[in-house]
Amino acid sequence: MKRRDFAAALTAGVAAPALLSATPASAADRSATGLLRHMRAVLASELDDKDTAEALVPLVYDVGFDWHPETAPSAECDFVVAYAFGNRPPVGGGDPTKVRYEPGPVNEQLADTVAKVRARRDVPVYAQWEIARFLDSKYGMSDVTSIEPVIAPDGTITYLSTDGVAAQVLEARKKVPGGVGTACVIGFRDHHKRCVQTTRDRGMKAYAPRGFAMPHTYDTESGQAWTRRRDLYLVHDMLAQWTVLHAKQIAEAYPNG
Structure with a gap:
């Protein structure tokens, strides 16, 4: 998957939940789930290594996409x-x-x-x-x-x-x-x-x-x-x-x- 396809996938993954009839909390959860799914797919393709992508994506998400402490x-x-x-x-x-x-x-x-x-x-x-x-x-x-x-x-x-x-x-x-x-x-x-x-x-x-x-x-x-x-x-x-x-x-x- 090319980088422009990754950007489109991310946009779709983030925007799609907003179109659903859901509570704000569930929309946020679905947005994160969609983003993680696309990140795994893109990184697995880029690295040609599904297992490493599975290990790395949660770390990338935590550092770059999660900015709220418990x-x-x-x-x-x-x-x-x-x-x-x-x-x-x-x-x-x-x-x-x-x-x-x-x-x-x-x-x-x-x-x-x-x-x-x-x-x-x-x-x-x-x-x-x-x-x-x-x-x-x-x-x-x-x-x-x-x-x-x-x-x-x-x-x-x-x-x-x-x-x-x-x-x-x-x-x-x-x-x-x-x-x-x-x-x-x-x-x-x-x-x-x-x-x-x-x-x-x-x-x-x-x-x-x-x-x-x-x-x-x-x-x-x-x-x-x-x-x-x-x-x-x-x-x-x-x-x-x-x-x-x-x-x-x-x-x-x-x-x-």
Whole structure:
């Protein structure tokens, strides 16, 4: 099957359910089923290998077509963890390796989301520093642990990755009587799924809070180029997902190296 035929098949697979008399949920399910079926057929033809296509298509679908994390009621969470997204260059300029960036408007929106969740569930909050600054200055929120960047003796700043933040949260939660508990994860809409998955990969039970919308407007002035536009960010996020998946697949296939 040629690429133009693949595009037509995908269009048909996605559009057909909308023509059916079905509930929105069943239409979405049918759309996904149709897409997966066409992906398997096209990849099997392209690779001339049905078994490999069967193994790969669920992974491709998960990384490229599924952008919503699993949710749970906020009442089930024992703590909130909030991951930052983007920033702004330092107002006064200076050496970017030693002058801390500004939190930026997206992280203020993430702080607003934390405040909404916290209003429903009064639990400890672990927030990346860009968000924690607003939780303090805008809300005067108590019981907030700010996850700070690593600063070397010479003043060089190393900002934490999503996984780096999760690792810091886990270490903090290990000290809490009664165990780590369940995390309610806050993150930018397109980053949210990976935030939940990364929290889980660090050994914590984690969900997105059900019924809460996440910030989704990109900051065109962000100091991180990949967080300025959605098309650029999604490629960045998919790369991050593939990198983790790659390591997991190899470890599963060859646990002894």
